[in-house]
Amino acid sequence: MGTPQGHVAYGNCTIVAEAVPGLQNGGVDQARLGVSVPAPGKVPKRLMPLAHLDLAALRRWVITARADLAAYAEALNSLNVFPVPDGDTGSNLLMTMSDAVDEIDRRAPETLVSATRDMAQATLTAARGNSGVILSQLSCGVSEVVEADGGETLAAHQLARVLTRAAQLAQDGVSVPVPGTILTVAAAAASTAERADGAGADLVGVIDAAVAGAGEALLRTRIDNPVLCRAGVVDAGGAGYLLVLEALQRVVHGEGGLAVTGGTEPEWLRISRDAAGSGVAELPVDCGDHAPADGPSYEVMFLLEKTSDDAVGELKATLHDLGDSLVVAGGPDRFSVHVHVDDVAAAVNAGVDAGRAHRFRITRFADQPSVQTPEFVVLALAHGQGVAHEFKRVGLTALTDWYDEEVLRSQLGRVGTLLLCTSPETFDAARGLTTDAMVVAVGRDAAQALAAAAVLDIDAGFDQMCAAAREAAADVASVRVVGDPGDDALMQQIRGAAEAVRGAELMTLVTGDGLTADRIDALLLAVATEHPTLDVTHVAGGVGEPLLTIGVE
Template sequence: MPHTLDAAAVRDWCRLSLAALGQAREEIDALNVYPVPDGDTGTNLFLTVESAAQQVEAQFSVGAAHGDDPSLESVLRAMAHGALLGARGNSGVILSQLLRGIAASVGAGPCDAPALRRALRRAADAGYEAVAVPVEGTVLTVAAAAADAVEGLPQAAGLSVVAEAAFEAAGAALALTPQQLDVLGRAGVVDAGGRGLVAVLGALADAVSGQSPMGPLALATPVTTPRVVVLPAAAQRPHVGEEPEGPAYEVIYLLDAEDEAVPQLRARLGGLGDSLVVSGGDGLWNVHVHVDDAGAAVEAGIEAGRPYRIRITHFAGAAADQSAGHPTHTGELSPTRAVVSIVQGEGLAGLCQECGATVLSADPDRAPSSAEIAAVIRVAHAREVVLLLNDAELRAAAGVAADQLRDEGVRVAVIPTRSPVQGLAALAVHEPARRFDEDVVAMTTAAGATRYAELAVAEGESWTMAGVCQAGDVLGLIDGDVAVIGPAAEMVTTASTVLDRMLAAGGEMVTLIVGEDAAPGLADALVAHLRRTNPVVDAVVYEGGQGAAPLVVGVE
């Protein structure tokens, strides 16, 4: 158990936070009734943390190129900077300020238990400072409760105890938000932004306790949270043709401006509207405000400095589009249907393209972001898109991307294939002439009927379902779980054992996708083994070129 929060733990924190928010995204979106019931807080928080995680990964990539690890200070600064650049919505901007407060407090470190106490207090104070008119019963209240709780702990309390106390206090405070904010009480929900912060603090507790890559706290809904009663969409959002209460526009932009210009900017924007949050510092700011005059809000930014990445959302227009079920798209869409497949390796990419798919080639060391997935869906330029993930870890990012494209008028169906062999099975039955729903059902059925396995090489000593593995061992994973462990020199034997176990449940066709790190002659040896043990089973071999897995196996 670490005594300090180091750079690697911050990296784990970002990854765990992103996974937790990805799993809770739709739940948090449903809770969103304040300050505007636009149902996007979970998505905004996910995008904010996704940007933070990307900046942190970039620090580690730079460090690897120079043969060393990044410092705690550089990683914390990258996390805060990434959150600021990618902050979306009211809660996202506030979260970016909370992370900035932590980074500023910790500095060069070390971040031990006393330092984390100070950082949580600094974060809470920074959050309140960023909001022009703080309101209790929101994410600010949850952040303050976490800071208050850790300050009351015994001085001898360790880092993990401090982090878990912050998480538990945040959950308790979240449960009380309907009593503090009338709009939450009437809707029967807790604060959406606060719920997101609880997930982030749970991820922090998991990271410092070594619960990685997915610990229990990051995904936990606090037991003290009241039962959520989600109002029907008609009760949450304005009806078509009705104006929502409050200002008509949400305006967000990044701003390059001297710190001295910000107080006047706050005063100007505060007079134009509400829900004003200005986060950042040192010349870079993220501005969020709800106004009736969007042009005046942008002009205020121009007077203060240089605004860019300007996003203006008309609340009534967005609500009407959602209620009517006919979102708009800015460009002409092809009437054809497209399949988008996310794969690793040139061979797999070429194979999917031959089957008619638009391909996003994934880096084995970095999962594609929601923005990258959305971009390749746009490249397909079709009104109907079937998205094949081929990796279980992409579900959250793909869900965000699909929602964005649906808002642009594209009908997107995500088939959560967990392996490229399932993706190939789905592509094999794809039929554009069928109705969209029928095609999706047929592809999903084909993918689900394909059992999958893969070989991986252990990076270090670890406990698995098949026992303890050592660095360099060959792991045979069946349906995502380690089932076989073999020595590094016996990849063929391990692969044969995996294949035998899969075929014990039956099968007519075996697909072998060979990766770039496969042992020489691996595929030929497996085909020969298959002919001896299961001569009636057909086999097909592809050179996939993927770097993450020396071999991927599919059984149909």
């Protein structure tokens, strides 16, 4: 088979640098997780991640994002409980992104500047709902940065600026920002991207940091927002924003395909799905005293043109007094206005008074059932971001701040939790928890924990799932190399681990930040040469991981 972009070929095997794309029938898709063996007579082609975004990459991004939003639209709708439970966030985001794709197809722009300008106008015009208007600000951020620089590519620094500008535009457009929403997710993506850029990261590093930051912020929306905390679900708009960023991440990494495949369930959905539609949950202690009272009954949206700054300012003040969830985005020639009100006529008249108001959309909110927190969850406790990323890619919640018992407790299921432990320290932390709920700790290093993650079947029931995880971890003979004995000694450790397991088929190598890229490449090449029958998976574990963890099964 061919080698997916972002993978590195060594001899007759393909080592995955950024792997674990999803769950397949309850387990990890091993063909894409570790090693792909080429068909006879075919030589794998080395393909590299993108160093910059050009017009072709932009097209792939919006098309991929639209496909992902389509795949998850119903899931996002089911999580839509804030600011009102109208169950349309997924549909709104999908329609907003679809119009952007259609506009680019219709106009067929030949430059990145014109394409991003068209995309910004299309998403602003088509924006549906509060989340759709805020998503349009991501397009506006792209357009502003590209036009300011006047180039035909976006590098790492520009991408960080794009995300920062998008977060600023979104924040400025909202009348009363609320914590634990899509705004929080956008801000986290921007801040982590800026930090990565400031540290000298390339395009891959910047988008990886943005996705990681957005993902962590999305999970925190269940705590930061009282309504979501009561419901036990993440913010639907924030989840949609993360999907769009993850689509860009796959484009940058050179990966194809959808975010969703058979059996896939992202971490934010997994921790929310059992809660959705299951009745009112008990209010957790850190949710605040109560959720906000019921709001207005109607959503009013329209486009505003031929206006002025003073008129827009007056419109904002009027609509703010009339209702809530006010977002006024865009400018200077066209604005998208979104507000929740009871007095529809007053909102419409305010728009007409401010300029040329048109394309009105007025929706009466439908009642939706309340939701509750999940009974059972699976958490991975990791040291390095690279290891955490592997668990996240298969739809698991990964905690790198597991040492904070309050943080760890906030993620536990009401009845039971399976904790995948990547070190003796994480295992001890898991076993040391005192709680009325069932806690099962599995694994003592990253190789064992990843093996356990590969066999998880969330539909099998909690007890059976835990038993399968224990068995998978026990089948891994593993070695953790903490110091740096040198390359020859490391290779000897790898040989010894491989020879110790009769009939070994799979080897997992998790590297810490103490190994340079050149040393890792040399080790992988040596392993492929000496053990041609082994399927080898390499995971760049990152800061906090030991020098090398070897797992053989």
